Structure formats: C-alpha cells, structure tokens
Amino acid sequence: MKITKIFSDENGDSRFEDIEISLIDQGEIGFLSKDIDVKKLQFRQVAAEYDYDFHCAPQRQYIVLLNGGVEIETSLGETRQFQTGEVLLVEDTSGKGHKTKNIEKKTRTSLFIHL
Secondary structure, eight states: OEEEEEEEOTTSOEEEEEEEOOOEEOGGGOEEOOOOOOSEEEEEEEOTTOEEEEEOOSSSEEEEEEESOEEEEETTSOEEEEOTTOEEEEOOOSSSOEEEEESSSSOEEEEEEEO
C-alpha cells in the first residue's frame, strides 16, 4: 500500500517521499499490515476557506483524508494534491514546515493518528 511521507531533511527543508506499507495475506480476512503503536486519535474539520501558511506538524502522525482534498506545498516549492481516502505520514515536526490548503471550497474532514 503506497502512502506519502512529509519530512524535514538535514537542512530543515520539507520534502515528500513515497513509501510502501507492506501488507501480509491473512486469507479470508484480507491483507493486513504489521501492528503500528499509536498514542492518540483525533478527528478534525476545517472550513471551506482553509489555507494555512508554513507550519510544522505538532507531532509525528498519520493523516487520513475522510472527505475533500488538500494541496500541500513543501518549503522547496514542490506541491502535491491528495484526495479523499489517501493517507499521509507527517514527520516534519521541525524545520521550515509545509503549507496546506483545501482543493475545493468545502469543509474537509480528516483523521489524525498520533505516533
């Protein structure tokens, strides 16, 4: 399963990296990853006009987009768009951070899973 990681490099610049989460065949119940220890879970909604300037993630966390898409820009100017159902691993808790904004002018709901 492919997800995107956002991290800070040795210069403090935020970057994207595509990573693969291995899934193991469990027969009738499908394919599962290995267990991942988590600390907390939060739901979040942002307003339709959401456009947040450079910031660092408050902690390492997975973000699951439950509805609506988001555009993320790294400190180096690379942008990517992510849609409903996609999973991000956000690890840029220090450095120059990243920008985020809604793709569509509608309320967006996400799930944060703190690591």
